[in-house]
Amino acid sequence: MHRLFARRKAAGMIPGEVMPYLPDNLGIFDLSHLAVGTDIFHGFADEPEAGMASGVWFPDTGIRISEDSCTLLSSSDIRRFCLPFIERAIKPLGRGFLHFCGRHEDFLKMACESPLVSMINLGNPESYDLRGLFELCGRTGTVCFGHLPRVEGLGDEAWLEGIAEPASRAVCRLILVAPGVGDATACRKRWHSLTRP
Secondary structure, three states: OOOHHHHHHOOOOOOOOOOOOOOOOOOOHHHHHHHOOOOOHHHHOOOOHOOOOOOOEEEEEEEEEEEEHHHOOOOHHEEEEEEHHEEEEEEEEEEEEEEEEEOOOHHHHHHHOOOOOOEEEOOHHHHHHHHHHHHHHHHHEEEEEOOOOOOOOOOOOHHHHHHHHHHHOOOOOOEEEOOOOOOOHHHHHHHHHHOOO
C-alpha cells in the first residue's frame, strides 16, 4: 500500500499535504453498536442467551479469520495470493480458526492441510460431502466446528446418528452446533453415547 501511495504521490495524483495513515477499522462490537444502537448494552442483561452461544476457546488458537471472498478465486490464486497471507496473519498468534462461506473444495483442503489452521467453520456445510469433509479433518487433525445440514423431517436422534457414524469412522474432532433440537440435554447424552468409545 505504501508503494502505491508513493507512486501516486510522485505522479502528482495525491496533494502534497496528504499523508498516509492506517485505516481505522471498526471492531465487531463497534459495528454491532452502530447497527443495533444503545439497546445492545441492555441486551447483555436482558437477553444473555442472545450472545455468541457457539463460541469456543482453544489454548493454542489465537485468531479467527473469515475469508469468504477467497472462494471466488481459482485454486492457484488462493495458493499464491491468499494462503500465504492468511498464514502470515495467524503465525504470531499460534494457530487459527478459519471460516468461509461458499464452496471451494481446494481451498478447504489447503486450509485443513495448513499446520497453522486448527479449526475450520463452513458457512455452507450443505455444499460438501460430509464423509469427505470428516475424512479430510480426521486426516489433518483439523477440528470441524459448526452447524451441519439436516434433512427436513428427520428427528434429532436420526440426525445425530447420521453425523456420528461418519465422524467417528474418520476420527474427526467435531464441535457440533445444534440450534433447534428438541431436548438439548437428551441430544447431548445421545451424542456422547454415539461418539464415545
